[in-house]
Amino acid sequence: MGPINELWEILTLVTVVVVGALGVLVALVRGRGGRGASPTLPRTGRREGDVLVDDRDRAADAGTEVPNRGGGVLVEEPEAPVAPGLERPESARGRLQRLRARLARSNSAIGNALLALLSRGGLSDEDWEAVEDTLLASDLGVEATQELVDSLRTQVRVDGTTDPAQVRQWLHEDLLRLVDPSMDRRIAASREDGHPAVILVVGVNGTGKTTTVGKLGRVLVAEDKDVIFGAADTFRAAAADQLTTWGERVGVPTVRSHQEGADPASVAFEAVKAGVEMEADVVLIDTAGRLHTKRGLMDELGKIKRVVEKQAPVGEVLLVLDATTGQNGMRQAEEFAKEVDITGIVLTKMDGTAKGGIVVNVQRKLGVPVKLIGLGEGPDDLAPFDPEAFVSAIVG
């Protein structure tokens, strides 16, 4: 055996040893981290990019204690965070078209009653009083009713006609003016200065706040926005479950606490924090509508806003009002407006009431626009408020 052959054998031996060692190393690495190839995502966690991170595991790794923020605030990821199985919500455009019939069913009685009276000809003072009563019964409010009656009286007198088509046109124009199409009804739902848009939803209990947050989430998802829900109504235990269910249907994560009575400001803070980290477009925060005292409720809303604004400005505070509650609802609205800067109104349950006049009344009292209306219990029965479509549904 010559020296060349010996060298060749040594080289072969070294190669076998190196390849073998590499094989063992690869096997070891795969054994530890190979599960990463098909991760089992934790059900609760925080998303960083595309990865779900459980805060508790990370803190434990770092040897730190996990703070129980707000009584254990966690991001409740939807069960199925992928597209299959998720609902595709109806787009905002065209919702009011679909729901117009519902609005008309409840409110066209006002329009018909007015048109029947006004087209009669030779209107007496009693007839005008009947017009006034009809408008007041629709919750239009005393001031707006007076303005509308004065305007119609003048037009009837000057023109001298009670032709139904002409009267309908006057009524349409006057009502539209009262509803005020010039108001900005857009919802601030886009990222600004590197922050997600934060929308706080307030109102007394039972008006439809949680439902509205769920439905509005769907409107935004239909517009391809990345949305996060914050379940800061910790007063009613079921509210967080209700919101989580709404979120799961459309792939929206919900930040919540599983502890009843947890600090709502903490939950709201964590929701916005998650929104910032996940680079979401919008964080929608549901709040409680009832506390032990009214003062307590208002103080809590103020605190939520202050705490949230350490992370990102609250760009929109939507007040949810039940349209069927008339004067009572108006009083509630005024109380909220005194304490919180309301930027928009959501009128719910407009499907079951002939009191559409409340749109004008509440806008005048609070000086803020009605931005959305609820027209049923279905998931897509919330529509952007469109003055023209609204007046057409009443007057035809």
Ligand SMILES: Nc1nc2c(ncn2[C@@H]2O[C@H](COP(=O)(O)OP(=O)(O)OP(=O)(O)O)[C@@H](O)[C@H]2O)c(=O)[nH]1
């Ligand atoms: N018909 C109709 N029902 C509605 C509408 N919006 C909400 N609701 C119903 O009103 C009820 C109360 O709604 P919630 O969303 O639970 O009310 P909430 O204001 O969150 O109540 P709290 O959590 O107790 O403060 C539910 O049965 C909803 O389905 C609507 O536009 N039309």
